[in-house]
Amino acid sequence: MKLIVNGSPLEVEASDLAGALAVLDYADAVVATAVNGAFVPAGARPLQTLHDGDRIEIVAPRQGG
Template sequence: MRLIVNGSALEVEAETLGHALDALDYGDAKVATAVNGAFVPAAARATKRLEDGDRIEIVAPRQGG
């Protein structure tokens, strides 16, 4: 399915956000996620269904000051 990931259009074989993260090689990385502007907690990623054209934001924490 076609997804917009961090502003880039990608073809991703995934039915859920959890599967999409695996397909995009995020695996067990500590990241924050949102679908169509709504925050999705880590515990809900496995059941958050995706639709063609959904916008996914993936943000990794940064160190520093």
């Protein structure tokens, strides 16, 4: 399926957000996620189904001040 991940078009074989993160090597990473601009908490990622053309944002937390 064609997805836009952090602004880049990618072909990803996954039906849900958790699967997409695994395919993209983020399975064990501590990241924040959004699909089509809506925040998706970590516990809801397996329930977040994906559709062709969805926009996924993956953001790693930063430290500092």
